Amino acid sequence: MLVLAFLLAVVAPAGQPAVTEIERFRAPEARQGVVADRRHVYAISNAQIGKYDRRTKQRIGRWQGDPKLFRHMNSCILEGHQLVCAASNYPDVPMTSSIEWFDTVKMTHVRTRSLGPGRGSLTWLDWHDGSWWACFAHYDNKGGEPGRDHRLTTLVRYSPQFAEQGAWLFPADVLARFAPYSSSGGVWGKDGLLYVTGHDRPELYALRLPEAGSALEHVTTIGLTTGGQAVAWEHGAQRVLWSIERSSSEAVAVTVPVLAN
Numbered sequence: 569m570l571v572l573a574f575l576l577a578v579v580a581p582a583g584q585p586a587v588t589e590i591e592r593f594r595a596p597e598a599r600q601g602v603v604a605d606r607r608h609v610y611a612i613s614n615a616q617i618g619k620y621d622r623r624t625k626q627r628i629g630r631w632q633g634d635p636k637l638f639r640h641m642n643s644c645i646l647e648g649h650q651l652v653c654a655a656s657n658y659p660d661v662p663m664t665s666s667i668e669w670f671d672t673v674k675m676t677h678v679r680t681r682s683l684g685p686g687r688g689s690l691t692w693l694d695w696h697d698g699s700w701w702a703c704f705a706h707y708d709n710k711g712g713e714p715g716r717d718h719r720l721t722t723l724v725r726y727s728p729q730f731a732e733q734g735a736w737l738f739p740a741d742v743l744a745r746f747a748p749y750s751s752s753g754g755v756w757g758k759d760g761l762l763y764v765t766g767h768d769r770p771e772l773y774a775l776r777l778p779e780a781g782s783a784l785e786h787v788t789t790i791g792l793t794t795g796g797q798a799v800a801w802e803h804g805a806q807r808v809l810w811s812i813e814r815s816s817s818e819a820v821a822v823t824v825p826v827l828a829n
Contacts, residue, residue: 584788584789584790584791585788585790585791585825585827586790586791586792586825587772587790587791587792587793587809587822587823587824587825588822588823588825589793589820589821589822590808590821590822590823591820591821592813592818592819592820592821593609593620593625593818593819594816594817594818594819595609595611595618595620595627595817595818595819596611596613596618596817597611597612597613597616597617597618597630597817598611598612598613598618598812598813598814598817598818598819599612599613599614599812599814599817600612600613600614600640600641600642600643600797600798600812601641601642601643601644601753601797601798601799601800601812602798602800602810602811602812602819602820603644603645603646603651603800603810604622604646604800604802604803604810604819604821605646605802605803605804606622606802606803606804606805607621607622608620608621608622608628608672609622609810609819610644610646610651610672611812611817611819612641612643612644612653612798613641614635614638614639614640614641615632615633615634615635615637615638615639615641616630616631616632616633617630617631617644617651617670617675618630619672619675620819629675630675631670631675631676631677633677638655638668639655639656639657639658639660640655640656640657640658640659640689641653641654641655641668642654642655642656642690642691642692642752642798643691643692643693643752643753643754643798643799643800644670644798644800645693645694645695645755645800646672646800646803647695649671649672649673650669650670650671650672650678651669651670651672652667652668652669652693652695653667653668653669653670653693654667654690654691654692654693654702654703655667655668655690656689656690656691657689658689658711659710659711660711661711661712661713662685662713663685663688663689663711663713664682664683664684664685665682665683665684665687665688665689665690665704666680666681666682666683666690667680667681667683667690667693668680681730683702683730687702687704687722687724688704688705688706688716688720688721688722689704689705689706689707689711689750690702690703690704690705691703691704691705691750691751691752691753691798692751692752692753692754692755692798694754694755694756696756697756698728699725699726699727699728699733700725700726700727700728700730701723701724701725701726701754701756701762702723702724702726703721703722703723703724703750703751703754703764704721704722704724705718705721705749705750705751705752706718706719706720706721706722706750707748707749707750708747708748708749709748717747717748718743718746718747718748718749718750719737719743720737721737721738721743721746721750721751722735722736722737723735723736723737723738723754723762723784735782736777736778736782736783736784737782737783737784738751738764738775738783738784739775739783739784739785739786741786742764742773742775742784742786745766745769745771745773745789746766746767749766749767749768750766750767751764751765751766751767752765752766752767752796752797752798753765753796753797753798753799753800753811754799755799755800755801755809757774757801757807757824759826759827760776761774761775761776761787761827762774762775762776762777762784763775763790763799763809763824765792765796765797765798765799765811766796767796767797768795768796768797769795769796770791770792770793770794770795770796771789771790771791771792771796772789772790772791772792772799772809772824773786773788773789773790774786774787774788774789774790774827775787787827788827790824790825792811792822793820793822794811794812794813794818794820795813795814795815796811797811797812797814798811798812799811802821807823807824807825807826808821808822808823808824809821809822809823809824810822
């Protein structure tokens, strides 16, 4: 695995940083996202969550939802003993979105909050600086709405009670890498940068809020060893980021290099 990460660093464009892969294992539910702490890994698909023991890599718990209700679960974050997950009705239109909470001890669904239609398809959600930050995707083809495409992908800041506080578009060069899809994952770093992925490219984009205006600023692109999709920081670790290799249903952990901010 270290050799794979080394090769990625070698073939990355000059001056482009790359991650170092440190862990990888197969989890059948790893189709949409993954979350981890020091003891457990939670692999996520549209209507399933598998709980895995970090040491043995064996599944020790599972939640199964009704696919008619849980159409398209996306990325999740870990908040205490709960998973907070972004969900949508993709590929149906008009787009609608919701946030779903799960108890990680009992592996049960505990509550929901509908965001309804309007902004787009909710793909990821994070808690940072006393606010919720949500990404609403738009697509050029399947799942897209007439007159809207990937360029309308939007980051929205909400209060703890989900009152909108601001919204930003993504930089043009990053949007070009998203096309024809959108952003599938995103997390704030302790360095104050926002790290996002697209749908299929092995790239992690470091962004920052602008001093003025409504477009995020692109700081740098970091080479990944997986093809986009959802990402999540490992709780209790320094700059360890988890993602999935969708084609093989694998959960993958990497270390992200420290960036000059």
